[in-house]
Amino acid sequence: MNDNEKNMPVKEDDFLPDSGFVRKKEVPPVPPVGGSKSDGNPQKNYTIRRVIPSGNRPVQRANPQADNIPSPGTPAGQSAPKVTPVSKLRETPLADAPAQQPAAPTVPPVQNQPVRHKETPIPQSQSSAPMMSSEPAEAFDAPIQQNHQIYAPIFDKTAIHDSISDSAEIKPVKVVHLTAEGKRKKKAASGTKSAVKALIYIVAVLTVSIFLSYVGIIIANDAFAFVKADEEITVVIPELMTTSELADILHEEGVIKYPFIFKIYCGRNAKDVEFVAGEYVINANSSYDELFATFKKSAKRETVRIAFPEGSTIDEMIALLVANGVGSAEGFREVINNYDFSGHEYAFLDGVEMTDDKYYRLEGFLFPDTYDFYKARGIEKGDGIYIYQDEVNAIIKFLDRFKQIFTQDLKLRAEELNMSIEEVITLASIIEKEGKFVVEFERISSVFHNRLRDKATYPKLQSDATIAYAMQCDSGSRPEELTGKDTEYDSVYNTYIYSGLPPGAIANPGYNAITCALYPASTEYYYFVSKKDGTTLFAKSEPEHLENIIIARGE
Numbered sequence: 060m061n062d063n064e065k066n067m068p069v070k071e072d073d074f075l076p077d078s079g080f081v082r083k084k085e086v087p088p089v090p091p092v093g094g095s096k097s098d099g100n101p102q103k104n105y106t107i108r109r110v111i112p113s114g115n116r117p118v119q120r121a122n123p124q125a126d127n128i129p130s131p132g133t134p135a136g137q138s139a140p141k142v143t144p145v146s147k148l149r150e151t152p153l154a155d156a157p158a159q160q161p162a163a164p165t166v167p168p169v170q171n172q173p174v175r176h177k178e179t180p181i182p183q184s185q186s187s188a189p190m191m192s193s194e195p196a197e198a199f200d201a202p203i204q205q206n207h208q209i210y211a212p213i214f215d216k217t218a219i220h221d222s223i224s225d226s227a228e229i230k231p232v233k234v235v236h237l238t239a240e241g242k243r244k245k246k247a248a249s250g251t252k253s254a255v256k257a258l259i260y261i262v263a264v265l266t267v268s269i270f271l272s273y274v275g276i277i278i279a280n281d282a283f284a285f286v287k288a289d290e291e292i293t294v295v296i297p298e299l300m301t302t303s304e305l306a307d308i309l310h311e312e313g314v315i316k317y318p319f320i321f322k323i324y325c326g327r328n329a330k331d332v333e334f335v336a337g338e339y340v341i342n343a344n345s346s347y348d349e350l351f352a353t354f355k356k357s358a359k360r361e362t363v364r365i366a367f368p369e370g371s372t373i374d375e376m377i378a379l380l381v382a383n384g385v386g387s388a389e390g391f392r393e394v395i396n397n398y399d400f401s402g403h404e405y406a407f408l409d410g411v412e413m414t415d416d417k418y419y420r421l422e423g424f425l426f427p428d429t430y431d432f433y434k435a436r437g438i439e440k441g442d443g444i445y446i447y448q449d450e451v452n453a454i455i456k457f458l459d460r461f462k463q464i465f466t467q468d469l470k471l472r473a474e475e476l477n478m479s480i481e482e483v484i485t486l487a488s489i490i491e492k493e494g495k496f497v498v499e500f501e502r503i504s505s506v507f508h509n510r511l512r513d514k515a516t517y518p519k520l521q522s523d524a525t526i527a528y529a530m531q532c533d534s535g536s537r538p539e540e541l542t543g544k545d546t547e548y549d550s551v552y553n554t555y556i557y558s559g560l561p562p563g564a565i566a567n568p569g570y571n572a573i574t575c576a577l578y579p580a581s582t583e584y585y586y587f588v589s590k591k592d593g594t595t596l597f598a599k600s601e602p603e604h605l606e607n608i609i610i611a612r613g614e
Contacts (some may be wrong), residue, residue, distance in 0.1 A: 278320055290343045295402065296354055298336035298433075298452050305334060305354060314343055314350065325351045336433075337448025361434045367427040369569030370491040373419045374532065376427075376567070380453060384434040390450035395421045398451060405458055407465055407480050416551045416562040418532040423484040423564025425457035426464055432456070464570055472577045481563070487576035488564035492524035495593035497571045502597055504579035506587050511559070517585055520554040528552055528565035 294312050296305070302325055306318035315321050324347045334354040341353060363383045367376055377391045396413045397420075413420035432453055465480070473483045486507060494503045510517040523541050529550035531537035538545065546553070552561040568576075584597040586604035588611045596607035 278317060291340055292343050294339045294341060296334055296336050296339060297455065300334050300336065309350065314341065314345070315347070321347055321350075336452045362431050363434055364429060364431050366429040367425075367567075369427045369572070370488075370566045371427050372528065372531065372566050373422050373425065374535070376425060380432070383432070385432040385453055386447070386450040390447040391454070392419075394447055394450045394454050395419055395425075398447075398454070400455075400458065403455065403458070405462060407462065407470075408458075410479065411481055414562065418563070420563075421454070421458075423481075423488050423567055424461050425454070425567045426461040427567050427569060428460055430456050430460075465573070469573070469577060476577065482560055483573065483576050484568065485560050485564045487568035487572040488566040489520070489522050489524055489560075490576055491568040491572040492528070492566050493522060493587075493589070494572075494595065495589070496595075499595045500571055500575035501578070501580035502582055502584060503587060503595065504575045505582040506584045506597070508579045509583070509585055513585075514558065518558045519556075520560070522554045525552045525554045525561050525565055526550070 292312050292314055294308060294314065296308065300308075303322055306315070306321040306325075309315045309321065310318040339353065341350070345353070361384075363385065365379055365383050365385070367379065371379075373395060377388050380386055380391065381388050400408060408421075408424065411420060411424070430453075433449065469483075470480065473480055476483075478486075486504070489507065490500055490503050494500050507520055507522075510520055523546075526541060526545055526548050527537055529552040530545070530548060533550070546555040549556075551557055552565065554561060582597070583599050586598040586601065586607070587595050588598075588604065588607045589595050590611045591613070596611060598604035598607050
């Protein structure tokens with residue numbers, strides 16, 4: 060209710076125009092039995108109804124007064140005053156209403172909002188009716204019963220129903236409805252978005268298809284050799300190689316471009332397949348099938364296992380290999396002295412060169428152990444395989460094993476002694492050939508180390524084993540026992556004539572001899588002599604040594 064409505068003269072059952080409310084005539088409440096307190100002001104009752112813009116009528120709530128149901132505080136047998144329903148009040152003409160009343164502000168209908176019920180207390184004035192009972196005064200202390208009629212509106216999706224007080228304010232909410240033109244624009248925008256998505260999808264599919272086609276063409280060219288350079292490339296294939304390793308080698312040499320594709324292409328046929336090791340001269344214009352067939356063994360080759368004793372010389376090892384059908388003596392000598400092993404990362408061979416003073420370049424580096432070899436198969440030069448491939452593969456086995464044995468710790472120890480690896484191996488070979496029992500290797504090593512440190516007093520090593528080696532390489536046979544005359548044998552390996560170590564090793568030492576050469580015992584020995592049973596007698600001076608010689612010879 061606004062201010063204008065509050066100031067309007069109101070008659071009984073007046074209807075407030077344009078406000079949606081009917082103010083009912085004041086009905087004095089029925090005083091309770093025994094009277095009620097009154098402050099002299101009449102008490103007013105109002106029934107407020109919200110007029111719904113859509114024309115729906117409010118649903119009247121249950122009214123105990125209208126049904127003649129006694130209200131609380133009414134004595135038994137006495138009925139409450141009958142209240143006229145609002146619907147009838149609305150039908151009563153307002154004859155006494157003023158001719159002109161100020162118009163209440165128009166409230167626009169609110170649509171599409173949820174119904175909210177707001178309980179607003181309605182101010183009530185106290186009744187001014189006089190006391191109508193002769194009951195004692197204490198009866199007036201009972202509470203005064205006030206009766207109200209509230210009508211709950213029917214739920215309507217097009218309007219907001221609210222119970223308001225005189226000071227309530229209705230705020231309109233703007234609801235936007237799309238017109239036909241708006242719907243067409245929205246549909247057109249949706250269609251444009253779908254067209255853009257379809258175009259992006261088509262472009263993506265075409266891009267991927269073109270890329271895959273390009274990749275497929277270049278891979279097919281590499282796999283089937285459609286357009287490849289016609290040139291010869293040398294490839295070295297080691298033994299016991301897998302398909303993955305073969306692909307990496309071919310890629311490094313420039314034969315193939317895509318090792319991963321080669322592994323997949325040949326992997327389906329590479330189960331239980333062995334590749335023939337060796338040095339190959341192949342054409343770069345070769346397909347994957349041709350390359351795979353070139354390196355694959357056409358037939359299983361026979362293998363042989365050979366054990367090489369510690370202290371074996373290269374001549375002895377070559378004889379053993381050839382006797383078991385592995386390579387040829389000519390091929391082994393060529394590979395041992397001249398083959399380039401730089402591609403195999405053998406750092407211990409740095410500085411080891413073949414000279415006129417040496418019999419074999421790799422003497423001492425062919426580590427004696429037990430190995431498996433393929434027997435020779437009569438290789439022909441016309442098949443593109445290097446003629447000495449079996450010999451190369453065999454020597455690589457020895458060198459690989461040496462690389463495992465001569466660790467970084469041993470290399471550092473050699474540096475502490477200010478000795479090269481070749482010098483350590485040369486000394487170890489002398490220890491290996493001079494001693495028969497490993498327990499004596501450390502003391503034998505100490506004798507040579509003491510002489511090498513005191514070159515002024517003992518310039519010569521005076522090792523019989525060095526003379527025997529030279530005689531064996533020159534004559535092909537090793538003397539069982541040296542004589543006094545043999546100490547004058549003319550050879551740079553003769554340590555009775557030449558000072559220091561010989562130009563190279565005199566045998567291929569084992570692990571014990573190598574470690575003892577690096578870690579000698581701490582002694583003052585400068586002489587030793589071997590007895591017939593192989594044991595060794597050591598001496599600090601020459602007279603003591605001469606006595607040991609007599610003992611060793613049994614004189």
